[in-house]
Amino acid sequence: MHVPLTVRDFLDRAELVYGERVGLVDEPDQPATSWGSITYRELARRARGFAAGLDALGIEKGERVAIVAHNGARFVAALYGTCISGRVLVPINFRLHAHEVAYIVAHSGARVLLVDPELDGALGELPVEHRFVLGASTDETLFGSPRAPAAVEIAENELATLNYTSGTTARPKGVRLTHRNLWMNATTFGWHAGVSDRDRFLHVVPLFHCNGWGMPFALAAMGATQVLLRKASGAEVLRRVEAHGITFLGGAPAVVSGVLDAQRSRAGHAPGHGTTRILVAGAPPPTSLIERVESELGWEIIQLYGLTETSPLITINRRRAEFDALSPAERAAKLGRAGAPVIGTRMRIDEHGEVLARANVVMDGYWNDRAATDAAIVDGWFHTGDGGSMDEGGYLSISDRKKDVIITGGENVSSIEVEDCLMAHAGVAEAAVIGVPDANWGESVKALVVLRPGSATSESVLIEHCRARLAHYKCPKSVEFRDALARTATGKLQKFVLRAPYWTGRTRQVN
């Protein structure tokens, strides 16, 4: 028997089996509009209300509904309400400028736009037919609709969401994710990460990012309670973990770093010590950070690797029995790799050192961009654009964004390796390593560093620190100190932004 794999499965099971459980705990920071705690039955009711509201607006199956919002219960209800009724959600990065949002709204052809009240003013006019500010008024017109939505059949290869990539290239591209893509991602993720009905999850990662890495689906299937966090800070994350008995959360390395710093100013064990696991993705975490999560928080750290184009999960690195006998540093080195392919995913490194993936989580293609699709998916393999290597056990290590590899004097340098080394210095809070033009070597290695408060480390000390640990050709020739480093919304260093000033007037950013 063939039954279409759709994201309805996740919400339907939550409603049937865990209907009385608290499904969502909305952010309390905005008490006037917060939904507070709602059950999975109530979430399903509001999602159906939303679908009926779209019916009333005349939004057809396959049409797009865009959302620009911080994490919140309405985001989850809109995600479900759109997808279960055959429409396509377009989640937009809330850190984009108004003109970038306008581009995505126009490019996706969205007829409906949902906007966070806090973001509405800055966005100005936008090219969309129906615009709603999330809050009490949408509850009346959309989420609270008492009508049943129209029945609709959905095939598993039809679109569920259209996710725009977060802009390391000139124009964002729309990633077409099907119901089958999302189903496979949620299920294989849920299995590998051990999502269970005893989990209580904290949504730290913005939901616009690959639909919150697929969490709203996997968690609903098992009836796990989802706590929404609007704005992440290390101290706030720790407070929520304690207040809600959180067993499971995710974040980019920068978020994890903030949590570690917050814990240093607390007494005693971290909340969740010995019971909580944290997923790290979006950028490779430094090994020093992995060690600290184990020793200072007592949390299990799980690394994931993937891209918006892969729904996102393609590799996972979780502590396995073979790592138990290792020293903390050795174990951190093992866990610092991106991980091994998850079930159903095949990966290989091509002759250029690029990481390729073949799996049911790979997107259907880019929206209205045949040329980009054909460049990304060749002979059944998706080209990640990342450079990497694979060691025994199929464990992938990402050496760099392919275009970010530094080639100096004919030698390839992994900027991540050098960043990792710098991060191991006690005075360094953040580090980015880039290639800058060099008359002798093509490119030379430059480090941009944010120091910890109170640190007075110098350029020469950091260079010596690296030279004591790495081949000399890999070490920075120069170090510049900064107050902050440009990052994407999800914590990835924006290397092209950091590199740009050094390459002014050139047609390429690599030599």
Added chain:
Amino acid sequence: MHVPLTVRDFLDRAELVYGERVGLVDEPDQPATSWGSITYRELARRARGFAAGLDALGIEKGERVAIVAHNGARFVAALYGTCISGRVLVPINFRLHAHEVAYIVAHSGARVLLVDPELDGALGELPVEHRFVLGASTDETLFGSPRAPAAVEIAENELATLNYTSGTTARPKGVRLTHRNLWMNATTFGWHAGVSDRDRFLHVVPLFHCNGWGMPFALAAMGATQVLLRKASGAEVLRRVEAHGITFLGGAPAVVSGVLDAQRSRAGHAPGHGTTRILVAGAPPPTSLIERVESELGWEIIQLYGLTETSPLITINRRRAEFDALSPAERAAKLGRAGAPVIGTRMRIDEHGEVLARANVVMDGYWNDRAATDAAIVDGWFHTGDGGSMDEGGYLSISDRKKDVIITGGENVSSIEVEDCLMAHAGVAEAAVIGVPDANWGESVKALVVLRPGSATSESVLIEHCRARLAHYKCPKSVEFRDALARTATGKLQKFVLRAPYWTGRTRQVN
């Protein structure tokens, strides 16, 4: 991107990520032919050897390979070798008589038959082109083939196995299970049961039964070690759990009962106390047995429900947080239900009280039996043939094999409920409750009971025991004592066998 879901995924991941781990621990009882412990890499090598061996025999894609064997490493290797190369495995119940095996071999059209050395003599002549006795000679001709098998593409809706149902009806029917069926079963099972790379599993359930409930696939995906057990006894199960650090096993209620009895003659905690979980399926476990597993073994008991036709997993009942505060007896009552639908499965009870299921784990149909297929799958719903009810949370309770419901004086009696009551009596080891013809009431309730050694309980005591606990119309009118009860290989009571003597000369077995 669409990539066919095939069972290759499971073995491929085991070989890549857990290649150096012990994948299989073969049964040591037959040291002359046991493979001992082999890694997942070695298992994959032998599975490919087997596929190459089939190439050499000229077995085409889609052709059938039958096996009649006790649990062993060669069974797992043959299962994989057959399926990964596009052939179809026909696992046959090793408790069948020679003429029944001959029927299945002929009906399936198998060109190859693999036979356990211990069973070979009794099977006599069989209508098959290539017959092999599993052992050293098959290692030379099949599993040890050094050649690479021919490349073959497999679509996810193509057959992987053909499983004959274990004979509660006149003739066994061949259940067509596709790669997609098995993939979905293994993955949703793996997630719900929490199969992880730290598991060590004991194969107690015969592998012929729905491919060992899908275990060889789910366990391989996570690199979990699989220990093969040829013949189950309670004492032997406990020895293996201790010797191999087993964290996970499965069995029919009769097996679990044997383990409990064996533990009573041991001192101290059971091996695996506090760490091991046991899956029970094949028949509803009495609530007294569930309580005893928790209290006397310290194992988590997980109930599954499904049929060969559903790959088999469709519902699961696992202790959830809501059950923690209950008394052991209340909790056992909750866990005594068949469970809630797993992710992706929809279930309902039709107007006749029959349990229906709609899911991707439902078979493609019966082999060469269009009429039976059309009777079983109607308007997209599979008819289980079981009677049941569903309470809040979607939890299914199986009241009986639909045809086994006893109707006495116009009242429906669930034989399971009466059996459960009888099993709660200290003197009762096994109980079967059937309807027998009755001039006044249509049918009357009769109990067939196996007493515990040393018990001298009488018919009148047992009837009074029931009358003290159940509505009087449900209680046995008569009790007969037996040495054993007819069961299928997987522990289901064969009610039609037990009923037969009482219905001689009648055209129906219900009134």
